[in-house]
Amino acid sequence: MELYILWCLLCGFFRACIRMVCLSESQLLCGELEPSNREVGCESYVERTKHAMTLTDVARAAGVSPSTVSRILSGTARVTPETRQRVMVEIKRLNYQPNVLAQGLKRGHSRTVGVLTQELNSPFFNETVQGIEYGFEDSGYDPIFSGGHSRKSEERRALDVLRSRRVDALIVVGSFLPDALLLELAKETILVMVGRRVSGLEAQCVFLDNVQGGLDATTHLTTLGHRRIAFVTGNNNHPDSAERFQGYCTALSTAGIPFDPQLVVAGDFGEQSGLMAVDALLSQGVRFTALFAANDQMACGARLALYRRGIRVPDDISLIGFDDLKHVLYAIPPLTTVRQPMLEMGQCAARLALNLLEGKSPPEHTFSPTLVVRESTAMAR
Amino acid sequence: MELYILWCLLCGFFRACIRMVCLSESQLLCGELEPSNREVGCESYVERTKHAMTLTDVARAAGVSPSTVSRILSGTARVTPETRQRVMVEIKRLNYQPNVLAQGLKRGHSRTVGVLTQELNSPFFNETVQGIEYGFEDSGYDPIFSGGHSRKSEERRALDVLRSRRVDALIVVGSFLPDALLLELAKETILVMVGRRVSGLEAQCVFLDNVQGGLDATTHLTTLGHRRIAFVTGNNNHPDSAERFQGYCTALSTAGIPFDPQLVVAGDFGEQSGLMAVDALLSQGVRFTALFAANDQMACGARLALYRRGIRVPDDISLIGFDDLKHVLYAIPPLTTVRQPMLEMGQCAARLALNLLEGKSPPEHTFSPTLVVRESTAMAR
DNA sequence: CTGAAAGCGCTTACAG
DNA sequence: CTGAAAGCGCTTACAG
Numbered sequence A, B: 001m002e003l004y005i006l007w008c009l010l011c012g013f014f015r016a017c018i019r020m021v022c023l024s025e026s027q028l029l030c031g032e033l034e035p036s037n038r039e040v041g042c043e044s045y046v047e048r049t050k051h052a053m054t055l056t057d058v059a060r061a062a063g064v065s066p067s068t069v070s071r072i073l074s075g076t077a078r079v080t081p082e083t084r085q086r087v088m089v090e091i092k093r094l095n096y097q098p099n100v101l102a103q104g105l106k107r108g109h110s111r112t113v114g115v116l117t118q119e120l121n122s123p124f125f126n127e128t129v130q131g132i133e134y135g136f137e138d139s140g141y142d143p144i145f146s147g148g149h150s151r152k153s154e155e156r157r158a159l160d161v162l163r164s165r166r167v168d169a170l171i172v173v174g175s176f177l178p179d180a181l182l183l184e185l186a187k188e189t190i191l192v193m194v195g196r197r198v199s200g201l202e203a204q205c206v207f208l209d210n211v212q213g214g215l216d217a218t219t220h221l222t223t224l225g226h227r228r229i230a231f232v233t234g235n236n237n238h239p240d241s242a243e244r245f246q247g248y249c250t251a252l253s254t255a256g257i258p259f260d261p262q263l264v265v266a267g268d269f270g271e272q273s274g275l276m277a278v279d280a281l282l283s284q285g286v287r288f289t290a291l292f293a294a295n296d297q298m299a300c301g302a303r304l305a306l307y308r309r310g311i312r313v314p315d316d317i318s319l320i321g322f323d324d325l326k327h328v329l330y331a332i333p334p335l336t337t338v339r340q341p342m343l344e345m346g347q348c349a350a351r352l353a354l355n356l357l358e359g360k361s362p363p364e365h366t367f368s369p370t371l372v373v374r375e376s377t378a379m380a381r
Numbered sequence C, D: 001c002t003g004a005a006a007g008c009g010c011t012t013a014c015a016g
Helices: A001-023 A027-028 A034-040 A047-048 A055-062 A066-074 A080-094 A100-107 A123-136 A154-163 A179-188 A211-225 A239-254 A269-284 A296-308 A324-332 A341-359 B003-023 B025-029 B034-041 B047-048 B055-063 B066-074 B081-094 B100-107 B124-137 B153-162 B179-189 B212-223 B237-255 B271-283 B296-308 B325-331 B342-355
Strands: A112-117 A142-146 A169-173 A189-194 A204-209 A229-234 A290-295 A318-320 A337-339 A369-372 B113-118 B142-147 B171-173 B190-194 B203-206 B227-233 B290-291 B318-320 B335-339 B371-372
Touching: A034 B325, A055 A066, A055 A080, A055 B113, A066 A080, A100 B100, A112 A123, A112 A341, A123 A142, A123 A169, A123 A324, A123 A341, A123 B325, A142 A154, A142 B142, A169 A341, A179 A189, A189 A341, A204 A211, A204 A341, A204 B081, A204 B142, A211 A229, A211 A239, A211 A318, A211 A337, A211 A369, A229 A239, A239 B171, A269 A290, A269 A296, A269 B325, A290 A296, A290 B335, A296 A318, A296 B325, A324 B271, A324 B296, B003 B179, B055 B066, B055 B081, B066 B081, B113 B124, B113 B153, B113 B342, B124 B142, B124 B325, B142 B153, B171 B342, B179 B190, B190 B342, B203 B212, B203 B342, B212 B227, B212 B237, B212 B290, B212 B318, B212 B335, B212 B371, B227 B271, B271 B290, B290 B296, B296 B318, B296 B325
Parallel strands: A112 A142, A112 A169, A169 A189, A189 A204, A229 A290, A290 A318, B113 B142, B113 B171, B171 B190, B190 B203, B227 B290, B290 B318
Antiparallel strands: A337 A369, B335 B371
């Protein structure tokens, strides 16, 4: 028993020290903490992680009941200023952090929203993910991420991980899960989707007007006088690609340019496919003075293929992408593209989820693309 | 009461439907579920999220005690095959997912490791983060991410978020938190760092031999006959930059080239700073035939500055970066660089944390850089 | 204004 | 082989 008390005191002292570090790093640097360091330095890892301060510890230290501490923390209930003061001091001193696992268990919600990410390492999705993080800042909710690595089976697993953590809502970024599953999911949980539109769930989808984007890109080219405009598609049947292609077709017909199937070649949204698309076009002897790739990554691949053959951009061929990835501002030459506000879309998804959770009306959630003219497009010769 | 039973039955049926979806999506598409859809379609969101199956539900359904179900799930304890069978069937039927909040509360650990990320949207850190995800696959632990957005105050907050979720271990990616804080942190929790070396905690740091990398890059250049080699540094005093610079100096002296301070200019790891560095060099009339940027992003910026002035790469000036970001393979020309295996380093960090959690000996965790020669470097004229 | 008690969904000695 | 009971750390009616 005495040992336990001694242990508690030690921990208290130790935690107080950490707090000091936060307040003033300089104190630390002059070695004031050395003695305590040594005392605690020899525990095993397991012991270290075991003891965290609880509500009861705080209550005992402040001489009140756990109920009171809980109420003070939640802001509910009226206490005498002195009591509140006393409790707050102990909370600080013990460096108490509520156990959200216990809170969640009791309250029946976890104050957590699960984010099902496609590929945590794609320049495209990462901005969205970052936007989601921003969107939840100071909302009282924390996002937790679980990745599908672009494989459907993994996505199911990731979904279970999130579900077992009792997330209060779910944000799906892209994803290859079938619409049908998402429709069912939407019935048992609050669901928001980014970069994907599921029919029947439009109100919970944050998406871009891709048709307009495709239209803008192509019109930019036709306006510059181009009439032979190649198009590199994204993944087979991917709606983003299909919609951008639709915009491409519309713009052509508006400009009175007949559609030529020879000019459209299949890609898969990856750089390499853009490169191969250009190679295919060129080796087949297809003539074109401009190329519109369904995303920036393919545009970059196309650019390299052109470079390898000594074809100048934009002098010989104009190039336009889609997305406006951060680094294409530094492409050679800086890439003309259609900006998709991924960060804002992520933020919007977070807000949408928040509003749904709190029963408020959802914010506007369809986004418009913006043409960003840089240096990879020029007048047709 | 009757209502409650009805409700349960409905839920059961509904959940069974979801399971069917997983087994066969085609059934869904032909609209078999329509009736049930409508019945459940009008609940409010709050009601939807409230009811999740519990151990007790399963136990009741299978006609056993919760203890038994728990033991079956954990694999502990011997039951008759029939009982086990009966329970498993109910688990599947009810689509039961254990509540990890409750498990964590009871067991005293959360089977979760917190990852403090710098900037969730940096091509550099994202690969590491992805590696961490991979490293935890099938380990029984899940990583949860919380971001610091490169601001120290935010990092403290993110740390608290992780702490309140009772993570069993912590992985810090980069981070601007002071060494002193990390040293204290390491005493109260299992701590692993990636892309950062804190002295006194080397055993828990996964890092690259940056000096060697700087040496390799510079030697590559001197071997090609370059003698006027510019160097663009990273953030002020950032150890990665300092170490790469050290390698640069060593390589120069080995090659018998005197160090010229005029050739080193300060950057901050961002593209724009690489661009400005070249501008500064050129406008000051400093002569150089090769440039080594402390990371790829700055090399890309430098490349653009050169392009703007009509200076060819590698014909006029050779360029070498550091990191081997995915997209520099598609730079114009493809960038010669020093590869830092970020994905592998992330994976290693996860394994290190896992081993520490389980008291096993840590894996090897210092990585070697690899020179990747592409097309941005050539013989000096 | 404040405390004792019950309970969230689990797990795990302790009985039988 | 299986169940009843206690308890993890909270919150919240319910008393006083």
